Amino acid sequence: MLARAKSFFKQLLFYKSALIGLAIIAILVGLSIYTVIALPYNEAVKLWRAGEQYWLDNPRNAMPSWVNFFLSKKLPETIVLNTEGNQPNVFKAIVSTNKVSNIRIELSFNYRYDDFPSEINLFLKSKFNYSAPKITILWIKPNGEEITLKSFIVSRDYRYYISSDNSLEKDLRELTSRKLNKTIEYEAPVTLLLFAQEDERILVEGAAEVMKGQYKLVINGIAFEEGIDLDAKLVIYGKVYGWAGTDHLRRDLGIAILWGTPIALSFGVVASVSIALIQMLIGAISAWFLGGVDVTIQRITEIFMVLPFLPILIMISTFYKFNIWVLLLVVIALTAFGGGVKNYRAMFLQIKEFPYVEAARAYGAGSFRIVVYYLIPKVLPTIMPSMVLSVADFVFLEAALAILGLGDPLAPTWGKIIDDAFTNGALYKGLYYWVLQPSIMLAATSLSFAMLGFTLDKIFNPRLKEA
Amino acid sequence: MSSRIIKYLLKRGLLLLVTVIVAIYMTIYIANMGGYVDEIVKSEIYISVSQSIRQNPAYRGLNDTQIMKLINETYAIEIEKIGFDKPFIYRSFIYLKDAITLSLGRALFLYSDSGSKSVRIIILERLPRTVLLFTTTQMILFFIGLFFGLFLSRRYGSFLDKLSVMLAPLSSLPGWFYGIFLILVFASLFRSWFGVGLPYGGMVDAPPPEDKVMYALSVLKHMILPVMSWLVAYSFINVYVRRTFFLIFSSEDYVELARAKGLPESLIQRRYILRPTLPPIITDFSLTLIGSWMGAIITERVFNWPGIGSLFYSASMIFDTPVLVGLVVIYAYLLAATVFTLDIIYAILDPRIRVGGT
Numbered sequence: 146m147l148a149r150a151k152s153f154f155k156q157l158l159f160y161k162s163a164l165i166g167l168a169i170i171a172i173l174v175g176l177s178i179y180t181v182i183a184l185p186y187n188e189a190v191k192l193w194r195a196g197e198q199y200w201l202d203n204p205r206n207a208m209p210s211w212v213n214f215f216l217s218k219k220l221p222e223t224i225v226l227n228t229e230g231n232q233p234n235v236f237k238a239i240v241s242t243n244k245v246s247n248i249r250i251e252l253s254f255n256y257r258y259d260d261f262p263s264e265i266n267l268f269l270k271s272k273f274n275y276s277a278p279k280i281t282i283l284w285i286k287p288n289g290e291e292i293t294l295k296s297f298i299v300s301r302d303y304r305y306y307i308s309s310d311n312s313l314e315k316d317l318r319e320l321t322s323r324k325l326n327k328t329i330e331y332e333a334p335v336t337l338l339l340f341a342q343e344d345e346r347i348l349v350e351g352a353a354e355v356m357k358g359q360y361k362l363v364i365n366g367i368a369f370e371e372g373i374d375l376d377a378k379l380v381i382y383g384k385v386y387g388w389a390g391t392d393h394l395r396r397d398l399g400i401a402i403l404w405g406t407p408i409a410l411s412f413g414v415v416a417s418v419s420i421a422l423i424q425m426l427i428g429a430i431s432a433w434f435l436g437g438v439d440v441t442i443q444r445i446t447e448i449f450m451v452l453p454f455l456p457i458l459i460m461i462s463t464f465y466k467f468n469i470w471v472l473l474l475v476v477i478a479l480t481a482f483g484g485g486v487k488n489y490r491a492m493f494l495q496i497k498e499f500p501y502v503e504a505a506r507a508y509g510a511g512s513f514r515i516v517v518y519y520l521i522p523k524v525l526p527t528i529m530p531s532m533v534l535s536v537a538d539f540v541f542l543e544a545a546l547a548i549l550g551l552g553d554p555l556a557p558t559w560g561k562i563i564d565d566a567f568t569n570g571a572l573y574k575g576l577y578y579w580v581l582q583p584s585i586m587l588a589a590t591s592l593s594f595a596m597l598g599f600t601l602d603k604i605f606n607p608r609l610k611e612a
Numbered sequence: 613m614s615s616r617i618i619k620y621l622l623k624r625g626l627l628l629l630v631t632v633i634v635a636i637y638m639t640i641y642i643a644n645m646g647g648y649v650d651e652i653v654k655s656e657i658y659i660s661v662s663q664s665i666r667q668n669p670a671y672r673g674l675n676d677t678q679i680m681k682l683i684n685e686t687y688a689i690e691i692e693k694i695g696f697d698k699p700f701i702y703r704s705f706i707y708l709k710d711a712i713t714l715s716l717g718r719a720l721f722l723y724s725d726s727g728s729k730s731v732r733i734i735i736l737e738r739l740p741r742t743v744l745l746f747t748t749t750q751m752i753l754f755f756i757g758l759f760f761g762l763f764l765s766r767r768y769g770s771f772l773d774k775l776s777v778m779l780a781p782l783s784s785l786p787g788w789f790y791g792i793f794l795i796l797v798f799a800s801l802f803r804s805w806f807g808v809g810l811p812y813g814g815m816v817d818a819p820p821p822e823d824k825v826m827y828a829l830s831v832l833k834h835m836i837l838p839v840m841s842w843l844v845a846y847s848f849i850n851v852y853v854r855r856t857f858f859l860i861f862s863s864e865d866y867v868e869l870a871r872a873k874g875l876p877e878s879l880i881q882r883r884y885i886l887r888p889t890l891p892p893i894i895t896d897f898s899l900t901l902i903g904s905w906m907g908a909i910i911t912e913r914v915f916n917w918p919g920i921g922s923l924f925y926s927a928s929m930i931f932d933t934p935v936l937v938g939l940v941v942i943y944a945y946l947l948a949a950t951v952f953t954l955d956i957i958y959a960i961l962d963p964r965i966r967v968g969g970t
Contacts, residue, residue, distance in 0.1 A: 162781070444631065451635040451944045453906055456924050457642060460936060463928045464645050537784035545788070545910045549925060563792070567914075572792075572800045572812065580792060588785055595784035599777075 156604055166596035169589055177407035189404045193396065193557040200395035204263050207386035208578050209398075221258035221383035226362075228252075228376045241371040248278055248366035252379045256287075257357050261336045264382040265307040267362070271299045272374040280366035280375075284339060287358025292317070292339075299366070299375065308335045321347060390578050392562070393569045401557035402582055408469060408558050409590055413540040416476055421532045423481045425524060428489025429516045432497055442486065449482040455545075462551045469543070469553035476542065489524065496523050526605050534598035537591030544587055559583035617959050624955050628948045633712060635944050636937070640707045643936040647700030652931060653720065654696060661687045707937065714945075716938040721930050722923075731938040734923065739905065741815060742912075742919030745835060746904040749842045754897055756847050761854025762881070768859060776851050783849030788910040791841035795914075798837060810837055813916030838915045842908075861889050895954055902946050906939075 157163050192199070204223050213219050228237045228250055236251040271278055282294040282305070294313060295305065307313065317338040322328045324343055331350040340360075341353040362379055389399035431442040461475055496502065497520070505519050546552045547560025548567065566572075566579040644650065662683045665671055671679060691697050695706070710717060716731035724734040764773045795812055802809035810833065811817075817830045861867070867884045875884075905920065912921035920939065927935040 162778070444627075447627075447631045448635045448638070451631055451947055452638065453940060453943055455909055456906070456928070456936075456940065457639070459909065459925070459928050460642055464648070464931070534784065541786050541789065545786070548788075548910060549913060550929075567792075572795055575800060575804065577796060577800075580796065584789070584792065587789070591784045592781055595781035599781050 153604070157600060160600040160603070162596040163600035166593040166600070169593035170597065173406055173410060173590060173593070176403070177410055180403040180407055184400065184403065186404070189400055189557060190555050192400055193404075194555060195396075197394050200391075200397070201266075201268075202380055203391050203395040203397065204382035204384065204386050205391065205395050206393055206574075206576055206579070207263070207382075207384055207391045208576075209388055209390040209582070210385045211388060212578070213385060218259035219257075220260050220385045221256070221262050221381070222385060223383040224254050224256075224262075224381040225378065226252040226254060226380075227378040229378070237376075239374065241373070244369060244371055246278070246368045246371060246373045248280065248364065248368070248373075248375050250364040250366075250375065250377050251361055252363075252377065253359055253361040254381065255358065256340065256355070256360050256381075258383070259355055260384060261334075261340050261353075261355060262308075262381045263336065263384050264309075264380075265336060265339070266380045266382070267305040267307055268378040268380070269299050269303040269305065270376045271301055271303070273301075273368060273370055274373075276368045276370035276373070278366040278368035278373060278375055280364050283363040283365070285361040285363060286339075287356055287360060292320070307339075310335060314338070389582055392565055392579060398562060398579070398582065401559070401562050402586060404557045405559035405562070405583060405586060406590075408556055409540045409543060409587070412469065412473055412543045413536040413538075413590070413594070416473055416539040416542075417532050417535040419477050420480050420483070421485070421528055421535070423477065424483060424485040425489045425521060425528065426516075427482065428486045429493050429520045429524075431486065432490045432493035433512060433516050433520065439490075442482075443490075446482045446484070446486045449479070450484055454479060454483075458546070459549060459551060462546065466551075466554055469556050469558070472543075472546070472553065476539070489528075492524050492527070493520055496520055499523075529605055530598050530602035532598075533594055533601055536594040537598075540587065540591050540594075559587050563587075621956060621959060625952055628952055632944045632948045633708070636711050636941055637704070637708050639940040639944075640704055640711065640933075640937050643931075643933045643940075644700065644704070644707075645931070649931045649933050650696060650700055653694075654691065657690050657694075657696075658683075658687050661690055711937055711941045714941070716941070717934045719927075719935050720932045722927060722932050722935055731934050734935060735920070735938055735942065738918065738920045738923045741917065742921065743905060744831075745838055745917060745919060746842075746908060747901060748835075749839050750900050750904040752839070752843060753846050753850055754900065756843070757850030757854045758893070760847075760851040761858055762886075764851065764855040765858035765862060766877075766881075773855070776848065776855060779848045780852035783846055783852075785845060786910070787842040787845040787908065788914045790845045791838060791911060791914045794837045794841050794844075813914070815918055834917075838911060838917060841911065841915075857889065857892075858885060861885050891958060898950050898954060899947075902943075902950050905946065906943050 202223065202225055208220065210222065226232060226235055228235050234253045238249050240247045267282070277298050277300060279296070279298050281296040284292040284294050294307060295310065314335045317335060318329050318333055321338060321343055325345070325348070327348055329348055333347070337353055340355050341347050342356040347353040364377055366375060387397050387399050389397065389402050392398055427442060431439045458476065458479060462472060467475065502515060502519050505515050543552065543558065544560030544563065547558055548564045550564065552558060552560055562583040563580060566576065571579040665679060665683050665686065671682065674682070695703060718729045719731050719734055722734060723729055724737045726733070726737065728734065764776055767773055798810045799812045800809065815831060815834050816827065821827045821830055862885050867880060870880050870884050909921040909925050912919050913925055923935065924939055
């Protein structure tokens, strides 16, 4: 037995395609194990479904960070400055005397990227009893120029979306235009106006250059009450994030790319193996007992062959919104009596007449024993290739259902990412990373199983001698 | 024709009919969610009835109990009008009779582009579009498989042959998946590089061109990417399968004998390889054609192609049962008819089919 297994593996490794396939499968299995240990499923689902509030410090639709390796113009990372932490570039002082509190907060950062940030937000939290602090926000550029962004009274929880402040945008555009004595004709956004070098290039859309250096955001405030507090968090959203980027809800795509692996592998493998085994068992029973059992099974199989599989599956899952494991069960149930049963039955009808089966019958083996110990093991090797090959189909079935909006409503899967990307027009907007990353994972998974399956087919079913 | 053949065909036909009827009944049951769709329809009728009565100025003088009574009475009449007063199981058999006799009825929610609610019109409007796209594609695929398969089987072991074996695993990725990449390259990237690109999806430019020729050209332009995606996805496996198939047949003893007799290669091809392999090839071809009429739900969604697949998708999203049942019924009938026709042809033509045996 061991020697046979050894020679089988030797034969398998002789084929390069099988070697590549096995290597990819090994990597995917390793990745799955890492994912399951490092990020438990419940936590992943919670993060994935947390909503935009949770991901507020992430940029929207950011590319993966590694794209910077390939770009001559470095895209910005996200910069977060928070007075509640112990960051070195953060200064906060509140001096209270004589029923008056003076506030000064300075948030400084070094901006050395070649592209403008995607968004700028300032989150303010204040504590006071009756006098809300009145503050003025200043923007200090590396060349020392000071710009007043806004003056206002802070409520307890205040969000100042700097980059979507339309009046600021208008003011800044006028300011810059006046400085250059020429009007900016296009809709230059706040992010550009705050970070650009103010020279002729800013007049042409897309030509403006980033002014690199030490930026500072200063908050000066006053409140007519002692013992107040004010905390500020400045987020300069970048254009790259993490190793997988983010989606339209600022979520880290890495979570879904990682968790897609174990889900796709287990869905594909469980579906293909159990469907093959069940179909084989039904085929064996049909061929062994013949008569009424056989006729019944044949008729049921024909009914299922008339029913279109995908439409029926879509109808059922639209109604019930299954989670992925129930979906798996439904897929198995719908295909248990699929066309494969007929093939297996034909195979078993031949095997049934083999002398060793007759011998088993002669010594009094029961039907169950013969079906499970004598018929099925004989067929098993010949169906291995198609079993491995169909893993690819089921991996894509899950993705296809997700693209139709019918997958698991909770689980983060590759198909889900592709669906999100599609419905949010990733291909129109040029957000290719969003589609490409899950697609490459899907392709790698199914190609690896396909390459292994084709090689197994050559070894187990050598209809042709191929070099 | 012997009476045995007729008896065999009658038996087959009867069996097929029973199979189709059971399958249709199952579809009716599933599409109605075991009667749940009734509840949706009933509650919608109730809401519309109560709204129209409450907003009717003629009934303003009535008090609440009178209005409720009026609503319930009108509701009962409406329900009876569409036959929903009978239990679902009873009605499911009426649906079955309608489905079998192909009186497909009216859609619950969907309309055809021309504004009709008749299921027949809705389906007939979509069918040509799907046939245009997928039947064309399947025909091209079939002939690619046939010709290249035959070609490679004659050059067994050559570089091209080995290449086709190597590329076959690429077909494990489905057509819609290649479609996404094709859209990415030819619609999106091409637009950003050259300023022009192929359409992202749809069937015709918006607004549709008035001129017939321009209209046809516009449809053709929209067909390029979906057709390409299927060709890329399924050509390799088609060629591989046909090549292996022909190779197995060309190593049969009678082919070897023909070669030994010194018959010309073209004659061997036609008479000794192609002819005996024709029945399974024709079966394959006709079943794929029937399958292609169901469209490809996901490919049609990716390319936004308004065919049968899209219709099925939108109908299942809003539980438009009559449309769903209509689609499956037509498919089941077509499939059964094809299988039966093939049975007849083989029973008459192929002497190897032992009529009355297995």
